[in-house]
Amino acid sequence: MTGTTPNVYAGIDTHQNTNHVGIINEVGKKLGDHEFPTTMTGYRDLLSFILSFGTILVVGIEGTASYGAGITAYLRTQNVLVKEVIRPNRQTRRGGKSDPIDSYAAAKTVAADGHELPIPKLLGGAIDGIRVLLKTRATALKSRTAAITQIIHFLTTAPTEVREKYAGMKDTDLHATLARTRPVANDLLGIALRRLARRIEFLTTEIDDAYDQLAALTKDVAPALAATKGVGPISAAKLLVTAGENSERITSKAAFAALCGTSPLQASSGKTTRHRLNKGGDRQANSALFDIVKSRMASDPRTREYVARRIAEGKSKKEAMRCLKRYVAAEVYKLIVNPPAVPAVDDLRVLRQSKSMSLRIVAEHFSIDQVKVSRIERARARDDEFSARYREFLLETA
Incomplete structure (x- = not known):
């Protein structure tokens, strides 16, 4: 015996109120498992439990963006390397399912494939605030669209005199007019239309306020990205959320492009050599890149020249835009990971x-x-x- 401290791997199966940890050594032998509450005391006790078996190499955690967010953030503050382990589907659970089984499975996964597993995004910082605000705005937009659609439907099937009264009105004028109406108690259609119109006005204010907040936050967090041509507050917010608080986890421009779903995938067979569109990745980031490309195609001469040249080479407009999204992804990666100073104006x-x-x-x-x-x-x-x-x-x- 050399007396050296053994190296260990840990896996954590996360739940709303508990974390179950399992520890194995470098040859996969099970050393012990235990359940801890999802409290700060529980996090400290969990780490002490792992350290009692040896030196931590890597901890694999399931659900790092949900139930595992708290323990992930705590372990990172203690300089523990954490990797995200994807929960196995039901078909692959040959050995049954329980908290100890799942925690040991996570430990074995991180021991075998740790170098390939992703580093989880950090939650709780400034970019997490942007994420929350962006999601809140998105649900408000969805609710407003639903209310606008209901008004259109109700007026389409309304009595003739009601339809004629509001015929020809633009959306904004129509909603403002309906919000000011004073329907009598038995006018149920009028009451419903007024309620929907007032809901639209409230949601519009909420959406506009969220937009202004996102503009200020993105400019504060990533001034170089926010100041880039064609990048609006919503696009900047989506891209920052995709990169996460710890953007250093994304190791290259190619990795970021794959994360955004803009990296071409091989689709070659036999004598045919071709690539196909990547439909994976973060679709929110992909839509942000699409919006940036559209904006630059409308206002940037160099972008328009590029598109014209690719079309002349036989590419379609859609294919040219896919190429542009790949270039923009590389540009955004540098602006987030290694941002240049923004010149004062x-x-x-x-x-x-x-x-x-x-x-x-x-x-x-x-x-x-x-x-x-x-x-x-x-x-x-x-x-x-x-x-x-x-x-x-x-x-x-x-």
Whole structure:
């Protein structure tokens, strides 16, 4: 016997009120298991229990984004390497199911495939706040859409005099008008329409407030990403949530592209060599990349030139957009993992006003829209090359 401390692997089967941990050694021998409550005291006792068997190599946890979020965060604060273990489906549970069986299975999985298992996303930080706010806004949008659809349906089947009264009204005017109505007690249709219209107004305020909060949060957490051309607050929020608080867990641009579902997959067979669309990955991040590409195709000359060139080469517009999403994913990865400093632009407006120069004069000089100049001055849009030329122009103007 050398007297050295043995190395151990641990697996945790998580539940709402308990965590069951199982420990094995490097050759897979079961050393012990125990159940602990999901409290701070329980987390400390669980870690002490594992350490009583030896030095922890890796801990595998099931449900790191749900019941396992608390123990995952605690172990990370104690510098313990945690890997996410996917719960086995029912068909693969040959040895039955119980908390000890599942915890030992998680330990064996992390011991055998630990280098391939993902590092879980951290919850509870600033980006987790963005995630919660983004989900809340999404449910509000869904509820508002349902209310708008109900109004349309109710008016479609309403009596002729009711349909004619509101015919031709735009959505915003219609909802405002219905919200101000005072239906009598026996006018059940009128009462329902007013309730739906007031619900829409309330939800619209909630959605707008959430948008403003997300704009401020994304700018604070990832200023380089938020300031990038074509990246709005919602797209930035979705991409940050996908990357997570501990974005260092994503080891390369290719890994991030795969996470976003923008990496092409081999679909070759025999003499045919081709790739197919990756329908996996985080679809929320994929939709954010799609929105960024659409925005750049509408406003960025270089993007439009790229699309025109790929179409001339025989690609379809859809295929060109897929290529662009891959490029944008690589750009976003660098902006999140290794963000550059965002050049300050708060001096531009002050400098222009000191020269008694209007936005119209600047816009005419550079042959661009006044709105773009204003947005850049207010850091609502980013164009580092233009900002540098704009500042140089202002400084040279007498």
